[in-house]
Amino acid sequence: MLTFNDAVGDVTVKVTVLSYEQGIKAQTTADQEFSTDGYEWAALEIKTCIAKGTGGTTRYPWILAYEDGARVEPSSVTYGDFPKPEYPYEATVKAGDCVRGKTVFAVPGNQRPERVLYTPEALPEGAEWAVPKA
Template sequence: MPAAHLAILRDEPSACHKTVTRIHRLHAIRKADLMRRLTTAALAAGTTILLALTGCGASENPPATPAAKTGAEGATDSASTPATETTSPSPTASPEPTTAAPLKLGATHTWEDVDAGVSGISTALSYQQGIKSVGLAAEETGNAGYIWAALELKVCSTKGMFIATPTPWTLSYADGARIEPSSSTWDDFPKPEFPFETKLTPGKCVRGKVVFPVPGNSNPETIVYAPESAETPVEWAVPAK
């Protein structure tokens, strides 16, 4: 083989070697560039995640409330702030109405109606039970065992003019029962009868008996006088049988 051809063969391996070396270097450069890019992207992503977590932590953990002061410092603050006291009003007891003891039959009761400009004297004189009559108390009331009773009254005017009636007078029993005057006027009822209405002028009086249908087996405790103008009723005790 000629020498020139041998020289060429000797040089050919050197050219291939150079080419392979360049390829390896190119791969190394590309690999290094790829690693650099991946590292930069990872760092950027990690920074973004860290910032997001920091923001969440700040919103989920509000500022702590300052702790209460203790010791001398707390005492100073308490002393500087005036305490507020609340007092409830004391309950006021309402005065209870007083009821006078019952009067004795025959005792007078003097009264006055300031608004009407009148005054007078009222008296329960006597009480009698078991009055006889052609009319029967049991028929009037529809209750067997009822009988008639008579209450003698006297009313006088000392000032002004007013009308006296038997309406304010009732009989009161121990069980709370109240009995009003009878609506009947039999001819044989006790006389003089107390008129249903009598106009009285100063110095004038009316006197008479009012009949009541009452249970024959019991006696009233008191006679009650309670006109509309009176603040409290007045009572007369009825003697026991």
Template sequence: MAFGTTWRVQNTDPAKPFEGSLTVLDYKQGFTSVGKASEEAGEPGYVWAYADLKLCGTRGSYTDNTTSWTLYYGDGGRINPSSSTYSDFPKPEFPFEVTVTAGKCARGKLAFAVPGTERPESVLYQPDGLDEPREWIVPKA
């Protein structure tokens, strides 16, 4: 999917029905922070990047967290979101754990420490219970 394309989320579990939408709005690589991305990654040459995400509910409630998200690279590598949060990270930050209900949304930027000379191919979403990840293609720089 292209950035801005909405994926309709639907949980068919009758015990906890949910309908909503999920969108990746943007990706930016190379923002600066007081914390160094290369220190978090344990490798030189890493920089900070973020994906701008939006999760909305239309029926029921749904709880998710940042571990559902990864960046996918052409060589098969995947990078998980940063476990750090610094006061100067781009705002609003996507919540580590969030519950959305009908008519409510959560939007924010999720930070990643990434190789500075490479760009991911896509942003992947795969929460527990979803067999195949949903994928948004990262535009060329």
């Protein structure tokens, strides 16, 4: 578990990457969905809490970064058999409240990302976490 704390204007946020899991089984494979060869589903479990103010959160500033420079954004598709709970597409979070869930990515099955990048527009520096070796 890795945590990032920051204050943006009047909002204080705590963002935590709880886990990363690759090789998720679903009725539709990543290769079937995207006409790829050798891709599989992976899930990143995230928790965002607002300590002060009101802020928005979404799954789209999350990116998986690979050693070779490749970057993978979250999948825009969801299936009923994806891991639950799902992290929301968009949510407003008030002080004292949290949002937690899993975001799914279609990733190369023969590689593991080295970092998770959090790149919301409100945080020019962003944040990053190392992905533990399998």
